[in-house]
Amino acid sequence: MSPKLGDRLVAAGLVSREAVEQALEQQRLTGHRLGDSLVEMGLLGEAVLLRFLASELKTRYVSAEKLARAQIPSDLLDRVPVRLAEAHHFLPLAVDDERRILSIVAAEPQNEKLLRDVASIADVDEVYAYIALRSVVRAGIQKHYYADTTAFASLTAGPRATRADLTGIAAAYESAGSSKQAVPPVPLRLRGDSQARTPAGRTSRPTTGESGLVAQRGVGETDYLETLRVLVDQLERGRGELRGHSAQLARQASLVAIRLGLPSREVSCVALAAYLHDLGKGPIHLTIAGTARNPEWKAEARKLALAPVHMFEAVHLPAQVGGTLAQLYEAWDGSGTPQGARGEDIAIGARILAAVDSWLDLTRNPANTFGRLFTREQALGFMAEQAGTLFDPRVVEMVELLHSGELLRRRLESDGRQVLVADPEPARRDAVVHALGRKALVVHATSTLEGAMEAAAASDLWLFSSALGVPEIAQAAVELRSDPRLAGTPLLVSGDLDEVGSERLLQSGVTALLGSGEPPDVAGRVLDAIRDRIANGGPARAVQGTADELPPRDVLRILGSGRKSGRLALRADGAEGLLQFERGRVVWAGAGPVRGEEALTQILRARATEFVYDPDALLMELPHLDTDLELVVRALEPA
Numbered sequence: 001m002s003p004k005l006g007d008r009l010v011a012a013g014l015v016s017r018e019a020v021e022q023a024l025e026q027q028r029l030t031g032h033r034l035g036d037s038l039v040e041m042g043l044l045g046e047a048v049l050l051r052f053l054a055s056e057l058k059t060r061y062v063s064a065e066k067l068a069r070a071q072i073p074s075d076l077l078d079r080v081p082v083r084l085a086e087a088h089h090f091l092p093l094a095v096d097d098e099r100r101i102l103s104i105v106a107a108e109p110q111n112e113k114l115l116r117d118v119a120s121i122a123d124v125d126e127v128y129a130y131i132a133l134r135s136v137v138r139a140g141i142q143k144h145y146y147a148d149t150t151a152f153a154s155l156t157a158g159p160r161a162t163r164a165d166l167t168g169i170a171a172a173y174e175s176a177g178s179s180k181q182a183v184p185p186v187p188l189r190l191r192g193d194s195q196a197r198t199p200a201g202r203t204s205r206p207t208t209g210e211s212g213l214v215a216q217r218g219v220g221e222t223d224y225l226e227t228l229r230v231l232v233d234q235l236e237r238g239r240g241e242l243r244g245h246s247a248q249l250a251r252q253a254s255l256v257a258i259r260l261g262l263p264s265r266e267v268s269c270v271a272l273a274a275y276l277h278d279l280g281k282g283p284i285h286l287t288i289a290g291t292a293r294n295p296e297w298k299a300e301a302r303k304l305a306l307a308p309v310h311m312f313e314a315v316h317l318p319a320q321v322g323g324t325l326a327q328l329y330e331a332w333d334g335s336g337t338p339q340g341a342r343g344e345d346i347a348i349g350a351r352i353l354a355a356v357d358s359w360l361d362l363t364r365n366p367a368n369t370f371g372r373l374f375t376r377e378q379a380l381g382f383m384a385e386q387a388g389t390l391f392d393p394r395v396v397e398m399v400e401l402l403h404s405g406e407l408l409r410r411r412l413e414s415d416g417r418q419v420l421v422a423d424p425e426p427a428r429r430d431a432v433v434h435a436l437g438r439k440a441l442v443v444h445a446t447s448t449l450e451g452a453m454e455a456a457a458a459s460d461l462w463l464f465s466s467a468l469g470v471p472e473i474a475q476a477a478v479e480l481r482s483d484p485r486l487a488g489t490p491l492l493v494s495g496d497l498d499e500v501g502s503e504r505l506l507q508s509g510v511t512a513l514l515g516s517g518e519p520p521d522v523a524g525r526v527l528d529a530i531r532d533r534i535a536n537g538g539p540a541r542a543v544q545g546t547a548d549e550l551p552p553r554d555v556l557r558i559l560g561s562g563r564k565s566g567r568l569a570l571r572a573d574g575a576e577g578l579l580q581f582e583r584g585r586v587v588w589a590g591a592g593p594v595r596g597e598e599a600l601t602q603i604l605r606a607r608a609t610e611f612v613y614d615p616d617a618l619l620m621e622l623p624h625l626d627t628d629l630e631l632v633v634r635a636l637e638p639a
Contacts, residue, residue, distance in 0.1 A: 012536040014488040019043040062105045062132040067140045068152040070620045082145045088114050091140040094622040100125040107134040232275045241365050250274035253356045256398040258444050263451030269320040270349045280307035288390050289358035290369035291329050301329040302337040324349030331390045351392040355399050405550040410442050412558045415615040416541030420459035421445045422452035424467050435523035466495030474508035481509040490529045494522050540615040552608045553636035560584045560629030567617035570608035577603030580619045587623035596624045604635045
C-alpha cells in the first residue's frame with residue numbers, strides 16, 4: 001500500500017510515525033497492506049481506521065447492525081439486478097422517484113463508473129453512496145435478495161474476516177488518492193436510522209473492583225448501577241409525582257459531581273447513594289430544604305437518616321456511600337441533623353445530593369414543605385438564597401449551571417464532546433475550566449491522574465498539567481495509547497518542561513506541549529485541537545436531558561441555529577417521537593406507526609419530558625419532509 005495512507009493517519013493524529021514504521025516493517029514481512037498491519041499489531045483500532053477511510057472518501061460508514069435493520073422495498077430490489085449488485089458489491093437502500101435519486105451502500109463508493117451504470121439501470125439521475133465492509137454488503141445482498149435471515153450471523157467469524165475487508169476499503173482509498181481534494185465528489189445525505197440506540201464504541205470499560213461497587217464480581221460498574229436503577233424504579237412505581245425520582249437524582253447529581261472534578265469512582269458512589277437515599281423512609285419525602293422549615297420533618301429525618309445504610313449492611317457498601325447517606329440532612333451552616341456537621345466536614349456526596357434532592361423536591365413534588373411547585377426561576381432563587389446556609393455554595397453554582405440550561409446547551413452545541421482536564425492545583429484548574437467554558441466547551445475536571453485515567457474513555461481531548469509529573473504522564477500516555485479505541489484522542493500537556501521532559505512526553509504519545517501560557521491561551525489551543533479532531537472524523541456523542549433542564553423548543557432552536565444533523569428522540573408519557581434532521585431541517589418524523597407530517601404534528605402536540613440527541617445517526621429510510629427547524633420551534637411557542 002502506498003505510504004501516503006500512513007502520512008494521512010499520522011497527520012490526523014490517529015497513529016504515531018513510529019507506529020507506521022513498525023507496520024511498514026510488518027508489511028515487508030507479511031505482504032499485508034499497511035492498514036491491515038496497523039490493526040493486526042494493535043496499533044490502530046479497526047473502527048478508527050474504518051471511520052477514517054470513510055471520512056477520506058467523503059462518505060459515511062454503515063455498520064452491519066444498521067444494514068441488518070434496513071427495510072428495503074421489494075420493488076427496488078427488482079429494479080436493480082442481483083447479479084449487478086453481487087458483481088460490484090453494492091446494495092440499493094432507497095429511491096425517491098420524484099427527485100430521481102437512489103441511495104446505495106457500496107464497498108467502493110468512489111467508483112464513478114459503477115455509480116453511472118447503477119443510475120442508468122435504475123433509471124435515476126443521481127446516486128448517493130455510503131460505504132460498508134465488503135462482507136457486510138455481501139450479507140446485505142444475501143438477506144435482502146435471497147431472504148437469508150442468517151446472513152449477518154456469519155459476520156461473527158472474528159477479526160480475520162473484518163481485517164480482510166479492510167483491504168478492499170483501503171484499496172478504494174488508495175485508488176482515490178491520499179488527499180481529500182483528490183477524491184471525486186460523491187453527493188451524500190448524512191442521516192440516521194429511525195431506531196433509538198446507543199452509539200457504537202460508547203460502552204464503558206468494566207471495572208475490576210477498584211471502585212468498591214462491584215469488587216471481584218466480574219460485573220461492569222455501569223451494568224451494576226443500571227440494574228439498581230431498574231429495581232428502584234419498580235419500587236417507586238406507586239410514588240405518584242416522585243415516580244422515577246431516584247433515577248433523576250442519580251443522573252443530575254452525577255453531572256454536578258463531574259463538574260466539581262470528582263474522580264469517576266466517587267461519581268459512581270454519588271449515583272449509588274442517590275438510588276438508595278429514600279429506601280425505608282416512609283411516605284414523606286425528606287430533604288434538607290424541608291427539614292430546615294419543618295421541625296417534625298427534621299425529627300423524622302434524625303430517626304431515619306441511617307435507614308438505607310442499615311438495609312444494606314450485608315452488602316458492604318463503599319464507605320463514601322454510607323457517609324453520604326448518613327449526612328444527607330446536614331446543613332452547610334451546621335444547623336442540620338443528625339450530627340450537626342458543617343461545611344466541608346460534610347461528605348461531598350451528601351452536599352451534592354442535599355442540593356439536587358431539594359431542587360427536585362421543589363420543582364416536581366407538590367407535597368413539598370411549601371405545599372406548591374416552584375418554577376425554575378423560583379427554585380433558582382431559593383437555591384441562591386440558601387447558598388452558604390443550607391447548601392455548599394460551589395454545589396449551588398453547579399446546580400444553577402445545570403438547571404439554567406447552559407451546561408446542556410454547551411453539550412448540544414459541541415455534539416456531546418467533552419474535554420478532560422487533570423491538574424492538581426485547584427486555582428489553575430478552575431481558571432482553565434472557566435476559560436474552556438467561555439469557549440462553549442464541556443469539561444470534566446479532576447485533580448489526579450488516577451481520576452483522569454478513569455474518565456479518559458468518555459472524553460474527546462485530554463489536557464494534563466505537567467504538575468502531575470513527567471514520568472507519571474509518560475506512563476499514562478503509553479497506557480492510554482495501548483487501547484486502540486483511544487489511539488486518536490489528542491493528549492495535550494500544559495506547564496513548564498525542560499528539553500528532556502518534553503522529548504520523553506512526545507515519545508510516549510503526547511500530541512502537543514502547550515507551555516505555561518495563560519488559561520485563555522490554553523483554552524484557545526484546546527479549541528483548535530478539538531476542531532482538528534472533528535475535521536478528521538472524530539466521533540460525536542449522544543446527549544440526553546429533560547425538559548426541566550432545557551425545554552424542547554430551546555433544544556430545537558439550538559440544533560436549528562447550529563445547522564445540526566442527526567436524530568432527536570422526544571419522550572412523553574411513555575411514548576417516543578423521532579425527528580431526523582439534516583443541516584437544520586427536519587427530513588423525517590415518526591411517532592409509533594405514524595410517519596411524515598402527521599407524526600410531526602403529534603410530536604409537537606405532546607409535552608415531551610425527556611430527549612436524546614444522537615448526532616451520528618444515519619437515516620436508512622427515504623426522507624419525506626423538508627421543514628425548517630425554526631418553523632418547528634414556532635409551533636412549540638405558547639399561543
